Amino acid sequence: MASATAKGAYAKTSLPTDLLPTDLARIVSQTHPALLLAAYYIRFPAFVADPVSTLLGSLLPLAVIQIVYATICLPPTGSSMKPMRKPKIGALKKTTAEGPPGRPLTAFFALLLCLVSVPILTILQVLFGAPATTHIPHTLLSSAHLALLAIFPLVYVHGADSGKWREIASFYSPIDEVFGGAVGCLLGAWLGAVPIPLDWDREWQKWPVTIVTGAYAGYLVGKAAGVWLLKGKRIELD
Amino acid sequence: MAKPSSPKPAPGLENSKSAALQAARAKALREAENKTNSSTRRVPAVGPGIASDGSKVASKEQETQKSTLERLSEKKKDLWLAEWWWVLGAFAWFLFIHATGLFFFTKGFLLTRLVLEEHSSCAVPPIAPMMPFKGAGTIEAGCWHPKTFDKAVVIIIDALRYDFTIPYKNETEAQAFHNALPVLYETAISQPQNAFLLPFIADPPTTTLQRLKGLTTGTLPTFIDMGSNFAGEAIEEDNLVMILRDEGKKIVHLGDDTWTALFPGYFEEELSRAYPSLDVHDLHTLDNGVLEHIMPLLQEKEKKEQWDVMFAHFLGVDHAGHRYGPNHRAMTAKLQQMDLMIRDVIKALDDDTLLVIMGDHGMDSKGDHGGESDDEVQAALWMYSKKSTFGRTDPTFSTPPATAKVRPVQQIDLVPTLSLLLGIPIPFNNLGKPIEEAFAGKKGTAWNNLAAVGSMTAAGIKRYQAAYFAARNINESTIGGPPNELWATAERTLSTKGKDKMYKDAYVAFSAYQEETLRVCRYLWARFDVPSMILGIGILAASIVSLMLYASANADDGDAVEDPGLDRAEQQMELEVFSKGIDPTDAETTSRAMVRTALVGTALGVATGPVLRIVVGGGSYLSFGLAPGAMVGLAAVLGQEMKRRTTLHNPLPTTFWGWLAVIFTISQSIGFASNSYTIWEDSILLFFLATFGLATAISSLRLERLSDRTLGVYHSFCFVILGWVASFSKLCREEQMPFCRSTYYASTNSSTSAPWQLSIPFILAAAFPSIIKSYYTGSRSYEGFAPVWIGWAFRGGLLLSAIFWTLNAADDAEMFPSLPSGLLKSIRVPIAQTILAIALGAGTTAFVYAPPCVAVSTTPAGSNASQNTATPARATVTILGYANTHGTRYLLLVLNLLLALLLVQKPMGFGALSLMTWQCLSLLEILDLNALTSSPIGPIILSLLGSLHFFKTGHQATLSSIQWESAFIPLHTILYPYSPILVALNTYGAQILAAVFLPLVVLWKQKPKKKGMLGSLIAAMAWHVGYYATISLATTMWAGHLRRHLMLYRIFCPKFMSAAMVLVIVDVIGVLVVLVGTRWNFMSVGDVFGWA
Known part of the structure; x- marks a missing residue:
């Protein structure tokens, strides 16, 4: 009942994010999933053998990949990519007329902000049944990977706009490459829990291999769906 | 609630409204929209109850209306109560169907072995003794073999x-x-x-x-x-x-x-x-x-x-x-x-x-x-x-x-x-x-003796086998294979040369024969009656379909518009219609149609039973009564439901929440095919419940008002975190080792509580009533009986329980060795009996007669509220607790039962069930805030909660985890039927609590005169029972399918038995407690506020 009006309010303000209109952005955006997939595939045996050090060791390369992807492909927060909106809010924008900060700087701040999400994601994992007293480095590192995959691009694009973040937290943001990837990543991590209890006695069933695998797979699927299938759609609950 | 603009008429109780009525209501709606709304908690004095005792100003016009109003209310009450009996009949019939389905599956599934009548006799050995001895065949010397001891x-x-x-x-x-x-x-x-x-x-x-x-x-x-x-x-x-x-x-x-x-x-x-x-x-x-x-x-x-x-x-x-x-x-x-x-x-x-x-x-x-x-x-x-x-x-x-x-x-x-x-x-x-050591002789070389006892025993086994196969009409040679060959080998060995070696070889050969026969018997006696199993599965499956059809026919589709002005207009109009002499419609409802069809079908089926039995040629009357009864009854109900629906609408859920409910139920059902998911059921339930909590948090963030949003997120996290805290209470099953650590008792090798666990009941006695109170004060419902009942009686009961468990622990640990033995027990047993008397005796009586948890305060005319209403001269009566009249009163019944359930749990289970109650209360708030009260997700989440806390109260789907000693909590000796009931309350306490909570999904935060609540309750109950029926169906199917599985008796069979018990118990609780309790609740609320 109440949500009906809320939806209306969102619909006016938020639009899906588009890629930067450059060829480079298009190319990088296409190669980015392939690169992630390849890197994950190569590191998988090491990951299964020693999750903590592999997750830790691959944090920096993952951060680099995500930063390169974000800075080349995505509009940084504060930049206004949409010509449609410009005339309408032109007058109001004057207060922040100094222009958006540089992309590397935005990426840096986005990285810092996405650090904040690591403990939140960790707590969520524990609430879903992750070991609370043991395997803490495992859970923290898997949260860090989730944060870099799902949260970092969101922060890079949307900054710390509380209204927008409420929209994201309520999963009501219009689906685009960034939000689709994030939702896919979280859903994938959720599905990743499915094989853990099975008595197959496989090495890869150990914590948190399936979660992180699910997160990567979900991120790639969600990102692709955000570009090709569901762009601009919203997740309706009722 | 009126939905005049709804494209299709609301089903169930309201689907009979005439077109004229619809039009009149639409008109009333328009009129009502012109008037300004008053606050939801403020109600202009229009209800009959208020008119009689609340308002000071009563115009003459109202005087004449009063009697009409009362007559209308009486009429509606009669209709409601009559309808209730049909609902009761419907759920009683489902209980019968479930029990029948389980009966047939169990009959075919649990192992059967033909018991032979033959007896061995001293004079007739199965073969002549290998070494003849003096006095053979007499008890003095030894019947078949020389005796060793007298x-x-x-x-x-x-x-x-x-x-x-x-x-x-x-x-x-x-x-x-x-x-x-x-x-x-x-x-x-x-x-x-x-x-x-x-x-x-x-x-x-x-x-x-x-x-x-x-x-x-x-x-x-x-x-x-x-x-x-x-x-x-x-x-x-x-x-x-x-x-x-x-x-x-x-x-x-x-x-x-x-x-x-x-x-x-x-x-x-x-x-x-x-x-x-x-x-x-x-x-x-x-x-x-x-x-x-x-x-x-x-x-x-x-x-x-x-x-x-x-x-x-x-x-x-x-x-x-x-x-x-x-x-x-x-x-x-x-x-x-x-x-x-x-x-x-x-x-x-x-x-x-x-x-x-x-x-x-x-x-x-x-x-x-x-x-x-x-x-x-x-x-x-x-x-x-x-x-x-x-x-x-x-x-x-x-x-x-x-x-x-x-x-x-x-x-x-x-x-x-x-x-x-x-x-x-x-x-x-x-x-x-024969055991080798007993016959091997002092030197261990009496091979002849061993061969003699070996051949005698083996011959006995062979004789038994022949008799068994003859009795079962099985041709021995078709199965015989290895044992028969081994027997031939053993006999051949006896005729070889070289005495000691021959005896030794013969003994070994006879032993091999016995071992192989035993193996074959173990296999053969896992003889399942597959047609009976399939019949049981079929009945259960059809019952689920009927349940779901029954639910969807009664479900309130979509959220109702909350508009007091509209309510008023509608009441006014109803009154006008009634005063013209037109009675409220007593239309055919789905419950009536279903019960009638079901009973006719079942009766017909039962009647054909004896005939069928003669045609088939024998069998038990019970089976031939139940099977056609259940089948014809189900077929009639399904056929009628199909006919009633002229268009077959999409059976799949239409919302995210509907899907969530389906996914939780179905994925769990599929999971029971795997021993791993059965073993780790508790973790999976926690995972699902956390998923639900996160989803409601997300959904709550979409709410418009900040206060709703905050509350929604708060209760969602409350729900998740409480479940997580409760999940620390664990009693691991063998198969979970070494990945699980039991915390339910003092240690993994103990079945007594740790000293720190004894503090749980005391802490809860202090804090828990206040927590419950906080759920009353939100709607200003801590009025009427609530303070006395929750603040004093419930708290007192909790404290007594805490004392009981302390005494129990003192007895276990022998803290006071100086006291005469049995003294502590003779103190604590009356305490337990007192608690049960308070909870079930006094509590139920009080619940039957208690007024709703409301209080009336009157604001004189001229205040701001009256300016907005159509009749400005009238005083405004504010009824505290009005917004949650139904829910807060019914919750008292839940608390009564909770008190009894808490007593029969160990201290750790005491904590788990309390956390569960808290979770349920948060769930109610979440459902209300997100307008999910008419979605199947609420009843399904309740059943998931019940299933989770089954584990958190120290149980597992294994026979060894049954806490038999709970039969002695309020008793000194075994006493039928109380002892099994106590064990059932202990074992399935969580599921029982969830079932009793169920009506609150419909009743919570509902005003007294909301319409169609009985229909919503039917739907909620059908969904709730449907969950357990689905789980029960799945576990029967898997147990039947995996009947040759290595883990059958360790994992699948106990899970099936547990699921079957839960289904029957929830069915019984649904009829005896939920429906009866709801009836009392409606009677009390209806008598004060008038009938909707």
């Missing part, structure tokens, strides 16, 4: 696990049960010709009743009489005790009264003493009684001549295990007592008396048993005689095996061994083989 003392130490009897070298790591009973091992080492000690493997189920059957008949147990642990029944099959009596032996029995139930009238009455066996709290009465009587029987010359065979059954070790677990000093003391007893018996023993000491089963790490884990099946067997008789065929065998994996003997092996040693015939059904 008399025997058989002592059963219940739950004597093998590792209790062998020394444990590492003193520092030794547990309480180690090295406390050394006598058996010592004698086996020091006098190998007089004694031997061997692991003694029980056939599951490892319950005493089943074991005694196996130990006396020599045959394999079937699952079917598993449930009769509470009351045994006489054994009809040929067995040791029966043969002993028939051969004129005088038998004495001391101890466990299961024996007298199994063998009524077999024992010498003057000498025998039976003691009740089920009070596991009592470690000593039975044992001391046996000790008092056993020694005179052995020592006094006069008494000695009055018996030939003595069975003494001690229970102290078993009870110590149940009560404290094996690693407790009570166990040490008990084993030491047994050690002394054995030494005394040895001293008093005659030369020609055989002494047998054995355990009937073992115990798991907590001291419980029933299943088939290693610790439960590994018992100990020790035989002793003053004359040198026993031998070892290999010198290395002189040391008893270090573990039960080495050289174990089967428990059924005792039957031929004892028979042949005493010179009586082997029971006809025996499948065991």
Whole structure:
């Protein structure tokens, strides 16, 4: 009942994010999933053998990949990519007329902000049944990977706009490459829990291999769906 | 609630409204929209109840209306109450259908073995003895084989696990049960010709009743009489005790009264003493009684001549295990007592008396048993005689095996061994083989003797097999295969040359034959009646479809518009129609149609039963009554429902929440096909509930008002975190090891609570009522009876429970050894009875007569509210708690039941159920805030909560986790039917609580005169029951499908039985508590506020 009006309010303000209109952005955006997939595939045996050090060791390369992807492909927060909106809010924008900060700087701040999400994601994992007293480095590192995959691009694009973040937290943001990837990543991590209890006695069933695998797979699927299938759609609950 | 603009007419109670009425309502709606709304908690005085006692200004016009109003209300009440009976009928019919489906599945699934009538007789051996002896065929010399002993003392130490009897070298790591009973091992080492000690493997189920059957008949147990642990029944099959009596032996029995139930009238009455066996709290009465009587029987010359065979059954070790677990000093003391007893018996023993000491089963790490884990099946067997008789065929065998994996003997092996040693015939059904040590001779080289007993036993087995196959009409040669070949080999061996080698080979060959036959029998007796199983599954499946159709026909589709002005307009209009002499419609409802069809169908089916039975040619009347009854009834209901729906609309859910409910139910059902998901069910439930909580948090963030949003997120996280905290309460099952640590009891080897756990009830007594109060104050409903009931009675009950459990713990730990034994129990039992009397007796009475939790405050005319209403002169009456009239009152009933349920839980379960209640309350707020009260997700989440907390109250889907001792919480002895009810309340407390909570999904935060609540309640109940029915269907299907699976009896069968029990219990609670409680609630609310 109440949500009906809320939806209306969102619909006016938020639009899906588009890629930067450059060829480079298009190319990088296409190669980015392939690169992630390849890197994950190569590191998988090491990951299964020693999750903590592999997750830790691959944090920096993952951060680099995500930063390169974000800075080349995505509009940084504060930049206004949409010509449609410009005339309408032109007058109001004057207060922040100094222009958006540089992309590397935005990426840096986005990285810092996405650090904040690591403990939140960790707590969520524990609430879903992750070991609370043991395997803490495992859970923290898997949260860090989730944060870099799902949260970092969101922060890079949307900054710390509380209204927008409420929209994201309520999963009501219009689906685009960034939000689709994030939702896919979280859903994938959720599905990743499915094989853990099975008595197959496989090495890869150990914590948190399936979660992180699910997160990567979900991120790639969600990102692709955000570009090709569901762009601009919203997740309706009722 | 009125929905005039709705494209399709709302189904159920309202689908009969005429078109004229619809139009009138639309008009009223428009009028109402012109008026300004007043606050939701402020109601202009229009309701009949208020008109009579609330408002000060009552115009003349209203005076005349009052009586009309009252008459209308009366009329509506009658309609509602009549309708209620139909709903009750519908759910009672579903109970019948579920029970029938489960009955047919169980009948086909639980193992059946044909019990043969034949008995062995002394004069007719299965084959001629291999070595003829003088007096063969007489009881004096030995019937089938020369006898070794005249008399025997058989002592059963219940739950004597093998590792209790062998020394444990590492003193520092030794547990309480180690090295406390050394006598058996010592004698086996020091006098190998007089004694031997061997692991003694029980056939599951490892319950005493089943074991005694196996130990006396020599045959394999079937699952079917598993449930009769509470009351045994006489054994009809040929067995040791029966043969002993028939051969004129005088038998004495001391101890466990299961024996007298199994063998009524077999024992010498003057000498025998039976003691009740089920009070596991009592470690000593039975044992001391046996000790008092056993020694005179052995020592006094006069008494000695009055018996030939003595069975003494001690229970102290078993009870110590149940009560404290094996690693407790009570166990040490008990084993030491047994050690002394054995030494005394040895001293008093005659030369020609055989002494047998054995355990009937073992115990798991907590001291419980029933299943088939290693610790439960590994018992100990020790035989002793003053004359040198026993031998070892290999010198290395002189040391008893270090573990039960080495050289174990089967428990059924005792039957031929004892028979042949005493010179009586082997029971006809025996499948065991003679124990080597008993017949190998002093030097261990008596191969001829071994071959003789081996051939005699094997021939007995062969004779039994032939009779069994004949009785079952099975051609022996079609199955025979390996055993028949082995028999031929054994016979051939006997005719070869070279005496000692020939005997040895023959003995080995006969043993091989016995082992193979046993294996084949184990396989064959897993004979399932597949058509009956399929019938059961079919009935369950059809019942789920009917339930879902019934639910969807009554479900309130979509969220109603909350508009007091509209309500008022509608009431006004209804009144006008009624005053013109048109009664509110008494239309045909889905409940009526369904019950009528179901009853007619079922009756028709039952009537055709006898005819069908004649056509088919025999069978039980019960089956031929139930099966067509259930099938025709279901077919009629389904057919009628299909016909009623002219268009077949999409059966799939349309919202995210509907999908979530379906996914949770279906994925869990599929998961039960895997032993892993069955084992880890508790983690999976927690995962699902966390998912739901996160989803509602996300959904709450979408709410428009900040206060709603904050509350929604707060309650969502409350819900998730409370479940997570409760998940620390764990009782791990064997298969979860080593990835699980039990916290339910003080330690993994204990079944008593840790001291810190005793603080849980006290903390809850202090804090829990205030938490519940906070859910009342939100709607200003902490009025009427609520403060007295929650703040005082409920709190007092909790405090008494806490005291009860403290006394219980003090008794367990023997904190006050100076107090006379039994004093603490005689104090705490009345306390428990008082709590139950408060909760169920006083509580129910109070609930029936309690007014709603509301209070009235009157604001004089001229205040701001009156300016907005159409009649400005009237005073405004504010009813505190009006917005949650139904819910807050019904919650009192839940709290009554909760008090009773908390009492029968251990302190840890006490905490878990309280957290569950808190979670349920948060769930209600979440559902209300997100307008999900008419979605199936609420009832499904409640059933998931019930299932989760089943585990959190210290249970598992295993037989050994049943907390039998809860039968003694308010009682001193077993008392039917209360004892099984108490155990059921303990075991399924969480599911019962969830079911009783269910109406609140519909009633919570609902105003007194909301329409169509009965329909919503029907839908909610059907969904809730539908969940359990689906789980039950899935587990029956998987158990049936995996009936040859290695883990069938360990995992799938217990899960099926547990799910079946839950379904029936929830069905019963739904009819007896939920529907009846709701009726009382509506009567009370309706009498004050008028009927909707």
